[in-house]
Amino acid sequence: MPLDHLGIAVRSLDQAIPRWESALGQKAGRPEEVPGQGVRVCFLATGTGALEFLEPTRPDSPVGRFLARRGEGLHHVAFAVGDLGAKLAELKGHGVKLIDPQPRRGARGHWVAFAHPESFGGVLTEFVQPGEPSP
Ligand code: ZN
Numbered sequence: 001m002p003l004d005h006l007g008i009a010v011r012s013l014d015q016a017i018p019r020w021e022s023a024l025g026q027k028a029g030r031p032e033e034v035p036g037q038g039v040r041v042c043f044l045a046t047g048t049g050a051l052e053f054l055e056p057t058r059p060d061s062p063v064g065r066f067l068a069r070r071g072e073g074l075h076h077v078a079f080a081v082g083d084l085g086a087k088l089a090e091l092k093g094h095g096v097k098l099i100d101p102q103p104r105r106g107a108r109g110h111w112v113a114f115a116h117p118e119s120f121g122g123v124l125t126e127f128v129q130p131g132e133p134s135p
Contacts, residue, residue, distance in 0.1 A: 004128045005043065005050040007076040009066050013042050013055045016072075020044060020051065028053070034107050039063050041107045052078070052107070076114070076124035084111045084129035091115060091127075103129065 010016035017028050021044070028044040038061025044051045054075060056064035066075055081087040084103045091098060097116035106112030111129040119125075 001079045001081065003049045004078040004080040004126075004130075005052045006074060007052045007054055007078065007124075007126070008073065009063050009070075009075040010053050010055055010072050011067060013040055013053055016053055016055075017042055017044070020053070031055075032107050033057065036104070037061060037063070037106075043108070076126050078112075078126035078128050081127050081129055084113060084127055087127055088113055095119075 008016075013031050021028055024044065024046065026044060026046065028042050031040050031042040033040050035057075038056055038058045040055045040057055042053045042055075044053070054063045056067060058064055059068065063075065088098060088101065088103065092101070096119040098113065099116055100113035103111040103113050106126075106128065108130075110131070113127050115125045115127070117124045
């Protein structure tokens, strides 16, 4: 299963992005707001995947609470899947605890779903179905 991206929580996209761009010699895309999750996100392609920077738009959002608890840093890993609905059914069958039992719209118009860190060794894990077709 290909790695799609790594999510990194930051307090400010405006401060974080230029540092990463100059370190990696690569330009980030445009920031996008995901209102349902209370975040602004920005992707930076790395050649074999991407980094997703997440800035909370409110302190009580999941990323806002993460920052308050743990500070800036790695927030989640995301894998690309072809059929997210089927993948979620398979995960449920294996007893994986899902945060999103159904696919929902995430950044870039993709379908996404998160699984609970307790099912993945303490790592918040996201599954992403790229593209437009609804599951
Ligand atoms: Zn993500």
